[in-house]
Amino acid sequence: MALFGHHSIGNSGFEPHYIATTHTYTGYGRILFGYHQRIFYNHINIKTKNKNKDIMKPLVSIIMGSTSDLPIMEKACKWLEQYEIPFEVNALSAHRTPAAVEKFAKEAKERGIKVIIAGAGMAAALPGVIAASTSLPIIGVPIKGMLDGLDAMLSIIQMPPGIPVATVGVNGAQNAAILAAEMMALGDEEIAKKVEQWKATLGQKIEKANQELAEIKDYKFKC
Numbered sequence: 759m760a761l762f763g764h765h766s767i768g769n770s771g772f773e774p775h776y777i778a779t780t781h782t783y784t785g786y787g788r789i790l791f792g793y794h795q796r797i798f799y800n801h802i803n804i805k806t807k808n809k810n811k812d813i814m815k816p817l818v819s820i821i822m823g824s825t826s827d828l829p830i831m832e833k834a835c836k837w838l839e840q841y842e843i844p845f846e847v848n849a850l851s852a853h854r855t856p857a858a859v860e861k862f863a864k865e866a867k868e869r870g871i872k873v874i875i876a877g878a879g880m881a882a883a884l885p886g887v888i889a890a891s892t893s894l895p896i897i898g899v900p901i902k903g904m905l906d907g908l909d910a911m912l913s914i915i916q917m918p919p920g921i922p923v924a925t926v927g928v929n930g931a932q933n934a935a936i937l938a939a940e941m942m943a944l945g946d947e948e949i950a951k952k953v954e955q956w957k958a959t960l961g962q963k964i965e966k967a968n969q970e971l972a973e974i975k976d977y978k979f980k981c
Contacts, residue, residue, distance in 0.1 A: 814844055815844060815869070815870045816844045816845050816846040816869075816870070816871060817843060817844050817845065817870065817871065817872045817873070817942060818834075818838060818843060818844070818845040818846075818871070818872065818873050818874075818875060818935070818938050818942075819845070819846050819848065819862075819866055819871045819873075819874045819875070820834050820835060820845055820846065820847045820848070820875045820877075821847075821848050821849075821850055821862075821874060821875065821876045821877070821884065821888065822847075822848075822849050822850075822876070822877045822878070822884075822901075823849070823850070823851050823852070823877070823878045823879065823884050823901075824849055824851065825849050827849075827877050827878075827879065827901050830877060830899070830901055830902075830929050830931050831847070831875075831877045831899065831931050832931070833929075833931040833932040833935070834875055834899075834931040834932060834934050834935035834938075835847060835935075836932075837932050837935040837936060838935050838938075838939075841939065841952040841955075841956065842952075843939060843942075843949060843952070846871075848862070850862060850884070851884070852878070852883040852884040852887040852888075853881075853883065856887070859884070859887055859888060859891075860887075860891050862888070863887075863888045863889075863890075863891035863892040864891050864892065866892055866894055867892060867893065867894055871894060872894065872895075872938075872941070872942050873894065873895050873896075873897065873938040873941050873942060874888055874892070874894055874895070874896050874897070875896075875897045875899060875931070875934045875935065875938055876888055876896060876897070876898055876899065876923075877898075877899035877900075877901050877931060877934075878898070878899070878900070878901060878910060878913075878914070879900070879901030879902065879903040879907070879909075879910045880903050880904070880909055880910060880913075881909075881910075881913055882898070882900060882901075882909070882910035882911075882913035882914050883913070885897075885898035885899075885914050885923045885925075886898075886913075886914065886917055886921065886923055889917065889921050889922070889923050890921055895924065895938075895941055896922075896923045896924065897923070897924045897925075897926065897934045897937055897938055898914035898915075898923045898924065898925045898926070898934075899926055899929070899930060899931050899934050900913075900914055900925065900926075900927070900928045900929070900930075901928075901929065902928050902929050906928065907928030907929065908928070910928070911925065911927075911928055924937065936953070936956065939952065939953050939956075940953055
């Protein structure tokens with residue numbers, strides 16, 4: 759992942775920034791580093807032609823507690839990238855930057871965000887803190903830590919009544935992206951077609967696997 763450029767913002771909080779592209783979305787992510795609140799632009803194979811023509815607006819916001827979680831959360835980025843669903847990427851800490859998290863959560867809906875995916879480990883407060891300040895659906899991704907992610911998973915699952923957070927398996931960022939797409943597919947036919955396309959590939963993978971298993975000739979008693 760090549761990182762380039764930066765833009766510093768003050769203590770006023772979260773400042774949204776969109777990158778123009780000729781496609782619905784072809785791959786810009788954004789990481790907001792907690793302490794210094796700097797925005798780094800992450801370029802993932804994009805072709806920009808006319809910066810004044812189309813404005814990319816993310817539908818999914820991917821949040822993580824720190825950039826150390828990026829190798830896990832990148833799985834969500836890659837799936838959304840593959841199916842051309844616009845997303846943004848930020849690092850925000852529920853404990854170190856609580857004001858920035860609250861501001862982000864309260865402003866996400868009016869920025870056009872439809873679903874928020876939040877990855878966190880250990881105490882894993884981030885998904886719940888975000889859910890407390892927005893009516894948008896939140897999907898929590900438990901990040902594997904000292905207790906193999908069980909601590910984070912239980913923390914995210916055990917939300918009080920009235921503040922639900924959907925929870926996928928430990929390190930299950932890809933499933934979080936798919937679930938986010940399924941949620942949006944209820945009101946978006948284009949995304950619904952993309953989800954159906956993904957589901958179809960799963961059956962094809964199993965068929966291919968069975969064909970490969972049928973070709974194995976190394977066992978004398980294999981029928």
